[in-house]
Structures are given as structure tokens and as C-alpha cells.
Amino acid sequence: MENTSTNGVLTHLSLLEVRALSRGGPEPQRSRVRELRGEAEELRGVRDQLEAEIRARKRLQELRSSADPPAGELLPLMRRHSDLKQRLHVHHLIGGFDAVRTRQGRAVCVFVQTAYEGVFLETFNMELELKPRVQIGRHNIPPFIPLQSLAEQSHLQTDAGAFLSMLSQHLNAFVGRRRQLQLVQEQHRSVEVMESNLLCSVLVLLFTAPPEKTALLCTLKYADLGSCLPGQVHLDCEDSRLPESPEWRSCCDTLRKTPLHRALAGMKKSRMIL
Amino acid sequence: MQEKTGEENGDEVKMLEGHIEDLRAEIASLQRQKEELNRDSMLHFEGAMLDALLIVGGQTQNRDEETVMFKLKEEVEELEKDLHLQTEMNGISVDDCKIKTLFSSGREWTHQVCVSLQCSQMVLQVDFQITETKVGRGSEKKIVGLNVVLDSDELQNFSGFLSRVEESLDLPLLFRTLRNFSDRCDERSRTFQHFQETFPSVASLPGGCRSEVMVLRRPELPGCVLFIHWAVEISTEGTVVPKINLLTKLPEQALERFPSQPVGGAAEAFQSLLRMLGAEGAVESVLRALVSPVGGRSI
Numbered sequence: 001m002e003n004t005s006t007n008g009v010l011t012h013l014s015l016l017e018v019r020a021l022s023r024g025g026p027e028p029q030r031s032r033v034r035e036l037r038g039e040a041e042e043l044r045g046v047r048d049q050l051e052a053e054i055r056a057r058k059r060l061q062e063l064r065s066s067a068d069p070p071a072g073e074l075l076p077l078m079r080r081h082s083d084l085k086q087r088l089h090v091h092h093l094i095g096g097f098d099a100v101r102t103r104q105g106r107a108v109c110v111f112v113q114t115a116y117e118g119v120f121l122e123t124f125n126m127e128l129e130l131k132p133r134v135q136i137g138r139h140n141i142p143p144f145i146p147l148q149s150l151a152e153q154s155h156l157q158t159d160a161g162a163f164l165s166m167l168s169q170h171l172n173a174f175v176g177r178r179r180q181l182q183l184v185q186e187q188h189r190s191v192e193v194m195e196s197n198l199l200c201s202v203l204v205l206l207f208t209a210p211p212e213k214t215a216l217l218c219t220l221k222y223a224d225l226g227s228c229l230p231g232q233v234h235l236d237c238e239d240s241r242l243p244e245s246p247e248w249r250s251c252c253d254t255l256r257k258t259p260l261h262r263a264l265a266g267m268k269k270s271r272m273i274l
Numbered sequence: 275m276q277e278k279t280g281e282e283n284g285d286e287v288k289m290l291e292g293h294i295e296d297l298r299a300e301i302a303s304l305q306r307q308k309e310e311l312n313r314d315s316m317l318h319f320e321g322a323m324l325d326a327l328l329i330v331g332g333q334t335q336n337r338d339e340e341t342v343m344f345k346l347k348e349e350v351e352e353l354e355k356d357l358h359l360q361t362e363m364n365g366i367s368v369d370d371c372k373i374k375t376l377f378s379s380g381r382e383w384t385h386q387v388c389v390s391l392q393c394s395q396m397v398l399q400v401d402f403q404i405t406e407t408k409v410g411r412g413s414e415k416k417i418v419g420l421n422v423v424l425d426s427d428e429l430q431n432f433s434g435f436l437s438r439v440e441e442s443l444d445l446p447l448l449f450r451t452l453r454n455f456s457d458r459c460d461e462r463s464r465t466f467q468h469f470q471e472t473f474p475s476v477a478s479l480p481g482g483c484r485s486e487v488m489v490l491r492r493p494e495l496p497g498c499v500l501f502i503h504w505a506v507e508i509s510t511e512g513t514v515v516p517k518i519n520l521l522t523k524l525p526e527q528a529l530e531r532f533p534s535q536p537v538g539g540a541a542e543a544f545q546s547l548l549r550m551l552g553a554e555g556a557v558e559s560v561l562r563a564l565v566s567p568v569g570g571r572s573i
């Protein structure tokens with residue numbers, strides 16, 4: 001008696017079990033649902049926060065432009081905060097230096113911005129230790145920039161401002177010369193760059209002059225490392241009379257006074273070079 | 275029963291998954307809105323400012339206004355210190371600034387920035403347009419337009435340089451040059467004042483200590499006056515060059531009596547002194563020569 005009824009129930013149960021397992025079962029389903037409900041709740045929280053923020057900003061706009069703003073210190077304080085941030089942003093855009101106090105005021109990390117023809121290029125950073133005396137700490141300024149000699153020349157100890165100004169000038173000039181070279185390589189493929197050094201203070205270019213594709217070797221020396229213009233321009237040619245011609249003398253003059261890529265563009269236009 | 279739960283669960287899973295997709299899309303759109311607001315005002319709300327913003331928006335739960343104010347005051351103090359440091363570093367004091375968005379898309383935006391500032395005791399209005407383009411994970415900034423108005427007595431001195439800077443869009447050069455110019459003027463002022471104090475009977479600064487001209491005269495020879503003209507010039511490229519000249523003003527009779535060589539050659543001789551001794555040394559030599567008793571060597 002017992003056997004038959006137990007057998008029947010057991011079989012029935014095992015059948016149900018098989019069916020349930022084959023459908024992936026309610027247990028895994030339930031935990032998946034829990035998982036998804038949790039995720040949905042989290043996302044709703046994020047969305048509500050964003051909506052609240054955006055609404056609040058619109059409200060702030062209204063309050064700021066209203067003729068009768070509510071009393072209290074909060075709004076003026078927020079106003080002051082935004083104003084300070086904006087001024088700091090302006091400094092960041094135009095000042096040339098960003099400075100951050102570090103090590104509880106014992107040092108300043110200075111970021112020197114460089115730009116050429118309006119394009120902002122890389123930023124160099126340098127830590128200036130202030131105590132016990134002003135000293136250059138860690139930095140990422142390339143080794144071919146004469147940092148120590150600049151520090152001595154500008155009396156870093158007594159006038160950190162003068163040192164930073166000189167450093168900025170040198171870095172901007174270096175980056176400017178490098179950018180000019182880049183532009184020459186991009187815009188004037190017919191001019192071959194034979195030689196250039198890391199500091200971009202010596203350049204040797206190969207010009208091809210029409211009509212007979214005469215080769216001229218042009219050496220540019222930038223003796224003043226604080227400048228983007230060469231102090232010396234020298235031309236070499238198999239025909240030694242060519243560089244002495246008035247047209248080529250005038251080209252040398254242009255090369256001394258005009259940024260390289262622009263000078264070459266002018267020379268191409270006037271058919272001095274190909 | 276279990277079958278039904280299986281099906282219900284399946285439906286619920288699908289519904290939840292759909293709901294989550296919708297939420298993600300909503301969040302993405304809100305994020306974009308927020309980013310646009312950030313870019314337009316060039317301000318990000320975070321930390322104490324974000325709490326304050328939400329209080330203003332009416333979201334006061336979990337936010338105690340007093341605590342938020344306290345934190346905000348702390349942040350403002352830190353920002354003031356930062357601004358003070360930046361002002362010193364850059365030699366620029368920002369009086370007023372307005373930033374407006376001219377153009378904004380997903381990857382590129384252009385701002386119009388109008389700043390009135392002081393640099394080296396000169397008042398300037400600098401207006402420029404700056405474009406920022408997203409490149410990879412960073413961005414490239416470029417100044418695309420620049421206009422500088424200088425309100426100063428030195429305007430003539432600067433006009434060539436300012437035109438060049440507006441063309442070349444070289445903002446860093448503008449401020450470097452202004453700082454340089456101010457340093458050279460300070461140097462002149464210090465030197466002139468020093469000599470006025472050291473040789474009070476001979477040297478005077480009728481135009482004040484910031485003037486370009488120092489007047490030298492011997493009390494016994496009232497008609498004979500020497501001028502040290504110390505100009506600070508700015509080339510179009512932004513090079514700051516002090517130019518110092520010695521000028522003489524002598525009465526006709528004196529010119530007749532003295533051979534022109536020492537008198538006419540005074541200006542040139544001064545230039546030699548400058549080359550040998552530098553500005554201070556050269557001026558000091560002239561002053562010492564004037565102070566020495568009559569009959570001493572002429573300049």
C-alpha cells in the first residue's frame with residue numbers, strides 16, 4: 001500500500017523536477033529579477049539626481065537674473081565661488097602659468113604653458129621648493145633647455161618671477177621653432193630638411209630653385225634661444241654667385257625676419273624655390 | 275504553479291530589461307544636457323557647490339544648509355588663495371571677465387572671452403575667441419581672434435607691437451612683454467631715484483620718479499643743462515630695449531667759447547660710457563664729473 005502511493009508521489013515529484021530544471025527553473029529566475037530590480041533602482045537614482053541638478057541650475061539662473069533675489073548668504077557665497085573659478089579659468093587661458101601650492105605651502109608646482117600662433121601646445125611642469133631657499137625641484141623640462149644657467153642669469157633666489165618669465169620665453173621659443181619645422185615638413189614637401197638638432201636651433205634645408213632645379217643648401221642658426229627667428233642665415237650653392245644675387249639676398253633677409261613656414265611660402269610664390 | 279511563476283518571471287525580466295534600457299537612454303541624454311550647461315557657463319558643480327545648488331533647487335533632504343555654507347566658505351577661502359598665487363605668478367590682475375559660448379557641438383566649442391585686467395600698472399581690455407576641439411581623450415585649444423585695447427600713456431610705444439600680437443594671436447607674448455616693460459621701467463625709476471638722493475644738488479626729476487628724463491645741472495652754471503633721456507622701447511616682435519641718451523642744452527655764448535668737440539661729442543662719449551659701464555655706471559660718471567670742482571676734465 002505505502003509503496004504504491006509513495007512511488008506515485010515520488011515519480012510525480014521527479015517529473016515536475018525534470019520539467020522545472022528544463023525550463024531554467026524559478027530559482028535562477030528569481031535572483032535575476034532581484035538583480036535587475038536593484039539595477040533599475042540604482043539607475044532611477046542617477047536619473048533623478050541628474051534631473052534635480054539640471055532643474056536646480058535653471059532655478060539658479062532665474063534667481064541670479066531676478067530683480068528681487070531671496071535674502072540669505074547662500075546665493076552671494078555661490079556667486080563669489082563661481083566668480084573666483086571664472087577668474088582662475090581666465091588665468092589658465094591667458095596667463096602662461098598655472099600654479100598649485102604643494103607640500104603645505106613649502107613648494108609651488110608651476111605649469112608653464114606654451115603656444116605658437118594661437119595654438120596651445122604642450123605644458124611643462126616644474127616644482128619650485130620655497131624653503132629654506134628657492135630651488136628647482138622635480139620637472140619635465142627637456143635636458144637641452146639650460147635650466148641652471150637661466151636660474152643663475154635671472155637671480156632665481158631673489159626674483160622667481162624673472163626666472164619664470166625667462167623660462168617661459170625659452171620654452172615658448174623652443175616649441176615655436178619646433179612647430180615651424182613641423183609646418184615646413186607638412187606644407188613644403190619640396191624643401192628637404194637635411195639636419196636639425198633637438199633644440200631646433202640649427203636647421204639645414206635643401207632648396208630646389210627653378211628653372212634648372214639648382215640645389216641650394218640653407219643653414220639657419222638660432223643663436224638667441226629665446227627667439228623663434230634665426231640670427232644667421234647662410235646659403236651654399238655650387239654656383240657661388242647665386243647666393244650673392246639681389247633676389248637671394250632678399251630671401252635671406254626674409255628668412256631672418258619671418259617665421260620659417262611663412263618665409264618659404266613667400267619664396268614659393270615668387271618662384272624662388274619649387 | 276511553478277510554471278506560471280517561471281513565465282511571470284520571464285515577463286518581469288523582459289520588462290525590467292526594457293525599463294533599464296530606457297533609463298540608460300534617459301541618463302545619457304541628461305548627461306549631454308548637463309555637459310552643454312557646463313560648457314556654456316564654463317562651470318562645473320561639484321562638492322559643496324553641488325550641495326548648495328541642490329539646496330537652491332529645493333532638494334533639502336540630507337543637506338544641512340549650515341554645514342554646506344561652512345564647507346562652501348572653506349572652498350571660497352582656498353580659491354581666494356589660489357587666485358592670489360595666480361595673480362602673482364602671471365603678473366595679471368583680472369578686474370572683470372565675461373565668457374560667452376559662440377558655438378557648441380559634440381566635439382567642438384568656441385567661446386568669446388572678454389577680460390578687463392591690469393598688468394604692470396597698465397589697464398587692458400583683452401577680447402578673444404578660443405576654440406576647443408576634442409581630440410582623443412584630451413582637447414586642443416586654439417585662439418582664433420584677438421583684440422587688445424591698452425589704456426595707457428605708453429600707447430604710442432606699444433601700438434606696433436599690439437598690431438603684431440593681434441595678427442600672430444600670441445597672447446603669452448603680450449603678457450611677457452608687458453611684464454618685461456614694467457621691469458625695465460622699475461629699473462629706471464629705482465636708478466633715477468637713487469641718483470637724485472645721492473647727488474641732490476645736481477640731479478633732479480622734474481617729471482617725477484616714473485619719468486623718462488633726469489635733469490642735471492651745476493648750480494654755478496645755470497644755463498648749461500644736461501638731460502639723461504632713458505626711454506624703454508618695444509619692438510614689433512616684443513623685444514624690450516632701454517635706450518639711454520645724453521642730451522645737452524647750452525647757451526649760445528657757451529657754444530662759442532668752448533670747442534665743439536668735447537661738447538658736441540658729449541652724446542657719443544656717453545654712448546661709449548654706456549657700453550663700458552652700463553646704465554648706472556655711465557650716469558654715475560656724468561654726475562661725478564658735474565659734482566667735481568670747476569676746472570676738472572670736461573665730459
